[in-house]
Amino acid sequence: MNLNLKLVVVCLFIMISHIAKSQTAPISATRLKAAEGLLDASGVGSQLTGMYGNIVDASSAQIPDDKKVKFKEIMLNFLNKYMSYAAIKPDLAKMYAQEFSEEELKQITQFYLTPAGKKMNQKLALLQQKGMEIGQQKMQAHLPEFQEELKKAFPGN
Numbered sequence: 001m002n003l004n005l006k007l008v009v010v011c012l013f014i015m016i017s018h019i020a021k022s023q024t025a026p027i028s029a030t031r032l033k034a035a036e037g038l039l040d041a042s043g044v045g046s047q048l049t050g051m052y053g054n055i056v057d058a059s060s061a062q063i064p065d066d067k068k069v070k071f072k073e074i075m076l077n078f079l080n081k082y083m084s085y086a087a088i089k090p091d092l093a094k095m096y097a098q099e100f101s102e103e104e105l106k107q108i109t110q111f112y113l114t115p116a117g118k119k120m121n122q123k124l125a126l127l128q129q130k131g132m133e134i135g136q137q138k139m140q141a142h143l144p145e146f147q148e149e150l151k152k153a154f155p156g157n
Contacts, residue, residue: 027097034105035096036089041112043121044092045085050125052079 039045056075063071081087096105111117139146 027094028102031097031102031105032093034102034109035093038096038105038109038112039089039092041109047125048085052076052083054129055079
């Protein structure tokens with residue numbers, strides 16, 4: 001599994017575990033609706049679709065060519081079944097509603113409806129991909145030092 005895929009999978013698990021562990025304090029219906037509006041305005045649904053496409057492509061890089069098409073189909077179907085925007089939107093809305101007030105949610109939504117907010121939506125996937133590439137390059141550049149630190153910390157392993 002390459003580093004990009006590992007980072008994405010770790011981020012997904014962190015997000016899911018945060019949702020599962022988040023407090024269950026009552027959230028008003030209007031605050032939850034404001035959070036859903038933010039999610040829609042911010043383009044989370046299309047970002048997930050793009051991210052899942054990247055995950056599938058990255059994870060299939062190591063799959064033999066004769067199995068690659070079927071692997072991609074199975075993985076994409078799985079992600080669409082359990083991790084689609086429709087499937088996780090209620091949990092994401094609760095998460096946002098717990099972190100932001102109703103007024104903050106409305107203000108952030110208004111930003112995403114501006115030309116700058118719309119441009120942010122269009123560029124976000126590219127910026128995230130470039131950010132992961134920068135992280136991967138930095139990690140690769142300093143990997144020997146990291147490995148040496150691990151050897152010192154865990155001798156004999």
